[in-house]
Amino acid sequence: MSLRIYAIAYLLFLYAPIILLPIFAFNDATIIAFPLSGFTTNWFAELATNKSLHAAVENSLFIAVITALLSTWLGLCAARAGAMHQFPLKAGIMGFIMLPLVLPEIIVAVSLLVVVVQVLELGMSNWTIIAAHVLICTPFCIAILNGAFQNLDPSLEEAAMDLGESRFSAFRLVTLPLVMPGIIASMLIAFTISLDEFIIAFFLSGSSPTMPVYIWGLLRFPASLPVVMALGTILVAMSIILLTIAELLRRRGMARAGVKDKGGFL
């Protein structure tokens, strides 16, 4: 019983910042502190007219969509290889691919910065950010897709090939539908990570900032903080919706693959 109380208190600790966010987003004061003064929706209205914010959001959406597609494709390759094939050094290679999960983001950022600027002598663009985001998102995609591929019987595909389908069409017609919920969940997670990632984007963005980089700039100006709160409220609401969809799909995928749900994204 006391454990349950502790767990609920812990959840409150986890949610404390998120609960405060909408409170200040609707608060009619430029200072982010208690006591609250009154209700307003002005800060949301300001968001709608801010041109440079719109440009940053557009950038971030572009980066996040491409990242989601590429990292899910790479994750699909790795998860399929891990589940269905045997090859030499398998554990080592899979561990190597998962390594970005524990690599500090600043290390990824500065090492790619050095390569792009000094070695390749290229400029920064959205594509440099995409390259780095795909690297850090792929391990998460693999973790989710592994769940979808677990217990997926390889003989299903073999049966389809025995019945005259080519290797590719056997994959498309048999395996793909079974792992589809996992694929969509993986894309949603990669999208969410990329949209929210700041440390790497800060190092690798060119002249046009992404949304987190833009928010970072705003945090320095006290006057713009309420607008940041409004933006944050929208972002949190959106990511909760996306994550809920991803979770429901992940569960459906597990059910299709006939695995008992052990829960969790990781």
Added chain:
Amino acid sequence: MIVSPPFLYALLLMACPLLAIFLFSFWTQDFMTLDTSFTLDNYREIVEKPIYGALLQRSLYVSSCVTFVTVMLAFPVAYFVSFHVRPDRKSLWLFLITIPFWTSYLIRVFLWKVILGYNGVINTGLINVGLIDEPLTFILYNVNAVIITLAHAFAPFAILPIFVALEKIDRSLLEASQDLGESKFMTFLRVTLPLSMPGVVGAVLIVFIPTIGDYVTPELMGGAGGKLVANMIQTQFLALNNAPLGAALAIVAMLCVTVISVIFVLINRRWLKGRS
């Protein structure tokens, strides 16, 4: 081979850049041009100037504290979800635990400033209740604030590996221990805890290693005395235009973290043996 696309990608965009930054750390920046002759000057500067040593020490201290606090706070929650939650409710609990982790990192860190600040939630709350007369100042713009904020940010990272390890424990072992006369508490100490150690070790590593690379939290929460090595790396690269020194700092930081992690795993290796 189907595994080759992700493998090549990791090789090209992780291994090669890491190698590049390693080489880079042996070069020097000569105002606008790069001097590519091999030298240990950057490392010599890091060893000789006390500021770098101090920053590294503080960073390792903060990462260790964050890891300790996070894992200690997380273990009971993971234990609760694994042992006391109905099986069909477990994924809901894990989902609730992971949600805050995925939502706007920058704004979450900033809101801790609002919670801990001079006119913040905690201070106004405690003053209104009458517990304190003046705002507490030891929780903002210093190392404590950085530790609290990071412990919050990395919570799910610690809970999930411990939860997975606890889930793997064969429940009949616990019954056996109690049938043989151990109390519930001793069963926990002698059966559950040792069997959950692989998860605890995993949690420690997955919190300890990335925290060294965070510069958002020290930048926003740390004030003047709470800056960490990641802030210095960032400054060297983006503000001082001394990328080779920044690269050397990054290498040294990584090396310290790796050495400490390896030692930690070796100390705990008897808990990790013989289990898959």
